[in-house]
Amino acid sequence: MDAEVTLTVDGTEHRVRVDTRTSLLDALRERIGNTSPKKGCDHGQCGACTVLLDGDRALTCLALAVAHDGAEITTADGLAADGELHPVQQAFLDRDAFQCGYCTPGQVCSAVGVLEEVRRGWPSHASPDLTADPELSHDEVAERMSGNLCRCAAYVNIVPAVQQAGGAQA
Amino acid sequence: MKDFAFARPGSVAEAVRDVAAEPGAVFLAGGTNLVDHLRLGVARPELVVDVRRLTSREVLDTEDGGLRVGAAVTNSELAADRRVRERYPVLAQALLAGATGQLRNLATTGGNPLQRTRCVYFQDVTTPCNKREPGSGCSAVNGYTRYHAILGVPSAMPDPSAPETCIATHPSDMAIALAALDAVVHVVGPAGERTVPFGELHRLPGDDPSRDTVLEHGELITAIDLPPLPAGARSAYRKVRDRASYAFALVSVAAVVAGKDVRIALGGVAHKPWRATRAEELLRGGELTEHAVRHAVEVELTAAQPQPGIDGGNGFKIPLVTRTAVATLRDLEA
Ligand SMILES: Cc1cc2nc3c(=O)[nH]c(=O)nc-3n(C[C@H](O)[C@H](O)[C@H](O)COP(=O)(O)OP(=O)(O)OC[C@H]3O[C@@H](n4cnc5c(N)ncnc54)[C@H](O)[C@@H]3O)c2cc1C
Ligand code: SF4
Ligand code: FES
Ligand code: FES
Numbered sequence: 001m002d003a004e005v006t007l008t009v010d011g012t013e014h015r016v017r018v019d020t021r022t023s024l025l026d027a028l029r030e031r032i033g034n035t036s037p038k039k040g041c042d043h044g045q046c047g048a049c050t051v052l053l054d055g056d057r058a059l060t061c062l063a064l065a066v067a068h069d070g071a072e073i074t075t076a077d078g079l080a081a082d083g084e085l086h087p088v089q090q091a092f093l094d095r096d097a098f099q100c101g102y103c104t105p106g107q108v109c110s111a112v113g114v115l116e117e118v119r120r121g122w123p124s125h126a127s128p129d130l131t132a133d134p135e136l137s138h139d140e141v142a143e144r145m146s147g148n149l150c151r152c153a154a155y156v157n158i159v160p161a162v163q164q165a166g167g168a169q170a
Numbered sequence: 171m172k173d174f175a176f177a178r179p180g181s182v183a184e185a186v187r188d189v190a191a192e193p194g195a196v197f198l199a200g201g202t203n204l205v206d207h208l209r210l211g212v213a214r215p216e217l218v219v220d221v222r223r224l225t226s227r228e229v230l231d232t233e234d235g236g237l238r239v240g241a242a243v244t245n246s247e248l249a250a251d252r253r254v255r256e257r258y259p260v261l262a263q264a265l266l267a268g269a270t271g272q273l274r275n276l277a278t279t280g281g282n283p284l285q286r287t288r289c290v291y292f293q294d295v296t297t298p299c300n301k302r303e304p305g306s307g308c309s310a311v312n313g314y315t316r317y318h319a320i321l322g323v324p325s326a327m328p329d330p331s332a333p334e335t336c337i338a339t340h341p342s343d344m345a346i347a348l349a350a351l352d353a354v355v356h357v358v359g360p361a362g363e364r365t366v367p368f369g370e371l372h373r374l375p376g377d378d379p380s381r382d383t384v385l386e387h388g389e390l391i392t393a394i395d396l397p398p399l400p401a402g403a404r405s406a407y408r409k410v411r412d413r414a415s416y417a418f419a420l421v422s423v424a425a426v427v428a429g430k431d432v433r434i435a436l437g438g439v440a441h442k443p444w445r446a447t448r449a450e451e452l453l454r455g456g457e458l459t460e461h462a463v464r465h466a467v468e469v470e471l472t473a474a475q476p477q478p479g480i481d482g483g484n485g486f487k488i489p490l491v492t493r494t495a496v497a498t499l500r501d502l503e504a
Contacts, residue, residue: 001175020176020218023205043206044273056246056275062205063276066176067198067220110272117271122250125266125415130255146415147270 005069009034010078018065025049025060028075036077036105040149047148050106050113051075057113059147076105079112088112088165095161099152107148111162114144118166136168171208178220182358182390185221190360190388192217197390199281200244202273207286211295212302225280225392229253235398241280241391245344246271248279258396260405260424264347267409270416280391283345283355283371286382287338287441288418290314300336300379308335308379315479317418320487322374322440323475336379337477340372340442341418347407349435349443350424353396359389368394372442382441403428408498409437410490421491423498430455432499434467436491439474446470446495458499467495 001020006013009032016031025042028034028051040048042061049060052074079086088111091097098104118140121133126143134140141159150158179185189195194216198204207213226240229251237253248254249265269277291297291309298307310318311330318337328335345368353368371383385391399405405426411417422437432453434446449466456462471492476485 001173003176020174021171021208042209044202047270047272050272053275057272058275059202059272062202062273064176064198064201064205064218067178067201067222069178113271113275117246117250120250122246123255123262123266124271125263127266130259130262131252143415144271147272 003066003069005065007032007065007068007070008072010073010075010081016065020064020066022065023061024051024053024063024065024068024071024073027065028060028073034075034077036075037109038102038105040103040106045149046103046106047110048103048106050109050148052109052113055116057110074109076108079108086112088115088162091161091165092158095157095164096154097157097161098150098154103148103150103152107145107150107158110145110148111158111165114141114162115166117144136163136166138163172211172214174208174215175217176220177217179224182221182224182392185219185224186358186360186388186390188217188219189390193387195219195388197221197280199242199278200276202269202276203281203285207293210293212286212293221280221390222278225390232395232398237396239279239394239396241278241393243279245269245274245277245279245282249274254396257399258347258351258405260350260407260426261344261347261396263407264343264409264422264424267407267419267422268343279394282342283348283368283394284383284385284391285342288317288341289338290317292338300333300375301338302380304378304380305333307331307333308337310337310479311335311477312479314481315477315484316481317420317438318477318479318484319440320474320476320484321436321444321471322442323477326475327478334375334377334379336375336441338375338379338441339438340382340440342443343407343409343419343422343437345372346422346424346435346437346443347405348394348396349445350405350426350433351396351399352433353394355391356393356395357385357389358392359386361386365395369443369445374441379441399426400428404502406498406501408494408501410494421487421494423491423494425495425498425502427458427499427502432458434495436495439487439491449495458503460496460500463496463499464492467492
């Protein structure tokens with residue numbers, strides 16, 4: 001069955017007809033032509049499809065497009081909309097935090113979300129004190145980024161990149 | 171994926187009416203479990219009813235000093251709530267031990283406890299499974315049982331072709347904490363409103379493994395209450411898994427120590443969050459020494475039926491959950 005949805009993607013509003021079965025990921029890639037979020041697993045297990053959805057990092061493969069009518073989405077592409085790299089993107093370059101690059105758009109969006117969550121004071125499983133404000137330690141970053149798998153195993157450089165972008169010593 | 175109609179009604183009453191009227195209808199919240207099941211063919215609804223924006227997304231103080239959590243509050247928001255972190259650390263820890271940041275931002279308070287088992291055969295539509303297809307048999311018996319039950323199962327190797335056989339576990343971390351907190355579930359259904367004590371929400375397979383909970387078709391969770399804990403109460407959650415992050419529990423333990431009362435809920439061991447009531451009785455009023463806790467959990471587990479299977483089956487869960495319980499209560503004594 002078809003439905004019309006409006007999605008604002010990287011600042012541009014799109015009105016598209018989608019099948020009710022279409023995931024947000026497929027709507028972005030196949031209907032809107034934004035191939036920055038990647039399809040790694042399509043089952044919520046890899047993080048390659050991560051975007052910022054209404055301001056928070058979220059997977060797009062387990063979200064139905066029809067359920068997110070009216071959403072504001074920022075993809076890794078949109079983070080550099082004015083041609084200037086986002087600090088997280090710059091840190092990934094500086095720290096050599098990718099190899100093939102397939103997981104990178106998801107990593108970058110996730111990292112932007114992580115830094116915002118830390119700024120808000122959200123704890124993680126790795127936080128030594130649940131009630132204290134979290135710090136960007138290695139363990140904190142590794143735990144918070146655990147939803148983004150990297151088949152090339154660039155993890156050793158991803159963690160320092162996220163720390164650098166967050167202004168922590170890395 | 172089978173085609174389905176999609177509806178986003180304007181009210182809880184309308185959503186309940188829509189689902190109640192269509193036997194093939196389901197509620198959709200964050201979608202992180204349901205959409206996966208749509209894609210796998212595990213769920214084949216005629217109608218998907220989006221309720222994510224219908225229920226409350228607020229955590230409110232209740233008059234008795236507890237909290238009321240709206241069903242649309244995300245797992246991330248709830249784990250980050252100051253009051254939860256300070257007063258119900260067991261819940262914040264359980265939430266943070268589950269899934270990942272970008273899943274918790276979607277997952278909801280109503281959807282999380284209703285997520286379905288991660289039994290690999292349940293998720294594989296090419297294999298017999300009584301939960302997915304009643305009467306087809308259970309492929310897990312003597313198969314891959316590492317994530318399966320040891321409690322609430324009739325024997326060490328139930329009849330795989332019997333229609334009542336199911337040795338699956340309930341996968342939610344949050345639910346184990348809610349069981350230990352004696353949470354209360356607010357439900358609206360075709361027959362009106364009711365509350366369900368969290369400990370009675372999930373069921374054992376009984377003669378119908380297809381039903382995970384006591385909720386009737388069309389019943390919607392609107393909120394979950396966390397009753398107040400007495401001053402000085404402590405609580406904690408411990409999860410043991412195959413890797414350090416982003417993995418379901420092999421076993422887990424939620425513990426609450428409140429005055430003379432000890433409440434222990436075990437995860438990864440049964441078809442529902444398992445309140446270790448025998449262990450709790452043995453420990454009530456006594457000193458929570460390592461010896462006492464070990465003994466109490468061992469008594470609780472005398473009913474355990476470890477399942478044989480690939481890679482040695484799941485008998486490892488008996489010592490593992492015992493040690494995990496000892497460690498959890500030691501954390502609370504420290
Ligand atoms: C890769 C991966 C790893 C994960 N790891 C963990 C983990 O380690 N620990 C853990 O606990 N969980 C884990 N999860 C599961 C995740 O926590 C659940 O999928 C999520 O909490 C479900 O919430 P939701 O809002 O997305 O529910 P949905 O997927 O929208 O719905 C789930 C079910 O609940 C029903 N439903 C939803 N809301 C209501 C309501 N208000 N009233 C009545 N019925 C309702 C739906 O019909 C559906 O049957 C993982 C998931 C994935 C994909
Ligand atoms: S354990 Fe339950 S869910 Fe798994 S195959 Fe058997 S019946 Fe299905
Ligand atoms: S494609 Fe979405 S998590 Fe893998
Ligand atoms: S850089 Fe290749 S998958 Fe991560």
